[in-house]
Amino acid sequence: MIDSNSIKKIILKFGADLCGFAPIERFKEAPQGFHPCDIYRSCKSVIVFAIKMPTTSLFASSCIPYTHIQNLVIQEVDQLTLKLTRRIEKMGIGCVPIPSDDPYEHWEPERSYGRAILSLKHAAYLAGLGTLGKNTLLLNDQYGNMVQLGAILVNVNLNGDPTANYNLCDDNCQICLENCPKKALNGITVDQKLCRELSTFKTEKGYILRKCNLCRKLCPSAFGINKNKLERLS
Ligand code: B12
Numbered sequence: 001m002i003d004s005n006s007i008k009k010i011i012l013k014f015g016a017d018l019c020g021f022a023p024i025e026r027f028k029e030a031p032q033g034f035h036p037c038d039i040y041r042s043c044k045s046v047i048v049f050a051i052k053m054p055t056t057s058l059f060a061s062s063c064i065p066y067t068h069i070q071n072l073v074i075q076e077v078d079q080l081t082l083k084l085t086r087r088i089e090k091m092g093i094g095c096v097p098i099p100s101d102d103p104y105e106h107w108e109p110e111r112s113y114g115r116a117i118l119s120l121k122h123a124a125y126l127a128g129l130g131t132l133g134k135n136t137l138l139l140n141d142q143y144g145n146m147v148q149l150g151a152i153l154v155n156v157n158l159n160g161d162p163t164a165n166y167n168l169c170d171d172n173c174q175i176c177l178e179n180c181p182k183k184a185l186n187g188i189t190v191d192q193k194l195c196r197e198l199s200t201f202k203t204e205k206g207y208i209l210r211k212c213n214l215c216r217k218l219c220p221s222a223f224g225i226n227k228n229k230l231e232r233l234s
């Protein structure tokens with residue numbers, strides 16, 4: 001049996017703020033074609049990790065700082081994924097990296113619907129990193145939704161982490177649904193076509209800007225259980 005704790009220590013030492021393991025049996029509900037074994041048939045465990053996003057750019061009047069930070073953190077997670085893949089392969093373990101964002105193949109143009117090879121928020125839930133809110137984002141007790149997720153698929157059994165037993169999304173809260181400028185949220189999923197008009201806005205020059213992040217920013221659990229942070233940064 002591989003020492004799960006020593007692998008977790010490496011992942012945290014390499015720069016992850018959160019890390020958890022999900023045994024493959026937990027992915028029974030994954031849609032056909034989007035199961036970890038559809039990517040790597042020898043997969044026995046999914047390692048999910050996260051890097052905390054800096055938060056103050058959410059309060060900038062321009063969308064450029066947030067767009068820039070988001071792009072940098074995606075690269076940071078992808079670099080961490082690469083470093084971990086190298087390190088874990090050196091231990092003789094099969095290890096397949098998952099992109100933190102692009103690219104993905106599944107695309108339905110008529111409704112601008114894309115689906116990644118593995119949904120990282122579902123994987124993060126199954127690895128104990130948090131629960132899903134009505135904004136469809138993963139909410140972690142320490143860092144709220146301000147985390148960028150990454151994952152690797154390995155061909156060894158690791159001790160699964162318990163799934164989170166907290167619910168940071170209040171049953172009576174509707175803030176994200178009511179404040180989405182495109183009314184793209186229904187509490188279960190997001191209408192990608194509507195959201196993309198703002199969240200992946202293309203300028204005339206060809207830049208992709210994140211012009212909206214309100215479902216993230218306005219959530220009372222945006223920064224985890226320490227809600228005072230919101231007031232200090234805004
Ligand atoms: C495509 C994509 C988008 C699309 C769709 C978002 C979405 N909610 O799915 C758009 C462009 C709209 C988008 C916007 C944003 N995104 Co985005 N996006 C992705 C990406 C690349 C793929 C997500 C995907 O495949 N969605 C399609 C599927 C999963 O959604 P669905 O149709 O509702 O799925 C249903 C079923 O298919 C089933 N299902 C699907 N897969 C699985 C798997 C299992 C195991 C199970 C049980 C079920 C299941 O469950 C759903 C309910 O029926 C992920 C990275 C990744 N690899 O996961 C980031 C990701 C979801 N995005 C992220 C972020 C931060 C954002 C934005 C905040 C960016 C911004 N504007 O600031 C917004 C938030 C909008 C919102 N409220 O969702 C983060 C979320 C982090 C977090 N804390 O949860 C992710 C995880 C990137 C990352 N690596 O951290 N995004």
Ligand code: SF4
Binds near residue numbers: 181183195196213
């Ligand atoms: S990012 Fe903006 S447009 Fe997209 S779902 Fe969230 S609030 Fe709505």
Ligand code: SF4
Binds near residue numbers: 133
């Ligand atoms: S804004 Fe409210 S309803 Fe939306 S995810 Fe946060 S707590 Fe849940």
